Amino acid sequence: MSEARRAIAEADRLVVKVGSSALTTAGDGLDAARLDALVDAIAERVSRETQIVLVSSGAIGAGLAPLSLGSRPRDLATQQAAASVGQLALAHAYAESFGRYSLTVGQVLLTSDDVVRRAHYRNAERTFSRLLALGAVPVVNENDTVATEEIRFGDNDRLAALVAHLIRADGLVLLSDVDGLYDGDPRNGSTRKIVEVSDESDLDGLAVGRSSSGLGTGGMVSKVAAARTAAAAGIPVLIAAAAEAKDALGHARGGTAFHAAGSRLSARRFWLGYAAGSSGRLHLDDGAVAAVVSRRRSLLAAGITGVDGDFQAGDVVDLVDPAQRVVARGVVAFDVGELPDLIGRSSHELPDEQRREVVHADDLVPLRHG
Ligand SMILES: Nc1ncnc2c1ncn2[C@@H]1O[C@H](COP(=O)(O)OP(=O)(O)O)[C@@H](O)[C@H]1O
Numbered sequence: 001m002s003e004a005r006r007a008i009a010e011a012d013r014l015v016v017k018v019g020s021s022a023l024t025t026a027g028d029g030l031d032a033a034r035l036d037a038l039v040d041a042i043a044e045r046v047s048r049e050t051q052i053v054l055v056s057s058g059a060i061g062a063g064l065a066p067l068s069l070g071s072r073p074r075d076l077a078t079q080q081a082a083a084s085v086g087q088l089a090l091a092h093a094y095a096e097s098f099g100r101y102s103l104t105v106g107q108v109l110l111t112s113d114d115v116v117r118r119a120h121y122r123n124a125e126r127t128f129s130r131l132l133a134l135g136a137v138p139v140v141n142e143n144d145t146v147a148t149e150e151i152r153f154g155d156n157d158r159l160a161a162l163v164a165h166l167i168r169a170d171g172l173v174l175l176s177d178v179d180g181l182y183d184g185d186p187r188n189g190s191t192r193k194i195v196e197v198s199d200e201s202d203l204d205g206l207a208v209g210r211s212s213s214g215l216g217t218g219g220m221v222s223k224v225a226a227a228r229t230a231a232a233a234g235i236p237v238l239i240a241a242a243a244e245a246k247d248a249l250g251h252a253r254g255g256t257a258f259h260a261a262g263s264r265l266s267a268r269r270f271w272l273g274y275a276a277g278s279s280g281r282l283h284l285d286d287g288a289v290a291a292v293v294s295r296r297r298s299l300l301a302a303g304i305t306g307v308d309g310d311f312q313a314g315d316v317v318d319l320v321d322p323a324q325r326v327v328a329r330g331v332v333a334f335d336v337g338e339l340p341d342l343i344g345r346s347s348h349e350l351p352d353e354q355r356r357e358v359v360h361a362d363d364l365v366p367l368r369h370g
């Protein structure tokens with residue numbers, strides 16, 4: 001058994017995410033039997049003293065049938081109406097189902113602001129800790145009814161990865177209608193399942209696509225992105241079929257395991273690299289990329305070739321290489337309006353008051369390419 005699987009099998013704290021396609025069908029809405037089977041697997045794990053936070057999609061899917069909507073609506077207002085009806089059904093179904101085991105659920109509906117803004121992030125962390133300490137199972141979803149297009153997470157895979165770090169989980173399990181990551185979309189004939197992803201090179205050349213059910217949002221693309229985020233932050237991930245939740249949660253069997261890369265990032269560095277919204281971009285030359293990414297140095301004005309966005313000193317910005325890839329993120333020390341006069345110039349050419357790093361090494365998180 002790989003180290004990642006062992007960590008998940010023995011975890012004290014897990015985030016389990018289940019997708020719409022595993023819980024709902026377009027015609028009939030919520031599938032109570034499948035929800036019960038998932039809860040059975042979670043309850044079994046809780047009985048082994050594992051604390052579990054469940055991130056559940058399915059509000060929109062569960063709201064379709066009661067509103068006589070045939071398929072997943074495309075416009076945001078109807079999606080929100082469906083989510084409003086469906087979330088209630090979903091929460092009720094979980095309360096009933098966990099009630100069979102005398103387990104209490106608590107509903108946590110998050111907007112992106114709750115994790116993107118650092119003060120809110122800490123607040124959410126306190127809520128989860130208290131719920132878990134009281135023995136409840138937090139059931140999380142995006143607060144779809146109030147989220148607008150601009151501020152939506154859009155997919156719960158990313159939300160689950162952020163929550164996993166937020167609560168300092170030992171592992172993340174993403175349950176879907178497919179039993180893992182394949183080297184191509186399994187709908188397109190012969191494809192091979194990837195059993196272990198121990199580093200980024202295991203993902204080279206894979207064709208990862210969108211949802212097949214018409215109910216899911218991000219498809220395998222968002223699951224792989226979320227798995228990479230969690231793994232980069234030191235959290236192992238298992239992508240598996242909801243139908244095999246018992247094996248996945250009980251023994252970390254089946255599916256695709258993503259190994260944790262390195263040690264766990266601090267809350268601040270994780271927030272900076274993966275959770276915070278970006279207010280702009282700094283374009284770096286090759287020398288600056290090497291200094292910042294490989295040598296972990298501060299970013300100086302001399303290595304910046306261009307700037308875009310609308311940011312102020314203290315905001316988070318993306319650092320971009322000449323091929324337009326985001327190679328790092330960091331807190332910028334100047335307002336956007338100050339930078340055009342400084343960039344490309346070395347420190348000794350600058351007036352004293354501007355002779356400081358544009359992004360200090362302590363405020364900078366290098367990212368892996370993908
Ligand atoms: N390389 C791949 N490996 C596995 N599944 C893939 C791949 N590419 C696309 N998919 C599709 O992604 C779907 C899962 O995504 P989605 O429907 O969004 O699930 P969920 O609702 O659980 O989030 C699968 O049903 C599958 O058809």
Ligand SMILES: N[C@@H](CCC(=O)OP(=O)(O)O)C(=O)O
Pocket residue numbers: 018019020021056057058059060061083141142144154155156157215216217218219
């Ligand atoms: N918040 C939405 C789910 C969004 C989402 O990510 O869906 P999925 O791809 O099925 O995990 C809902 O509850 O319908």
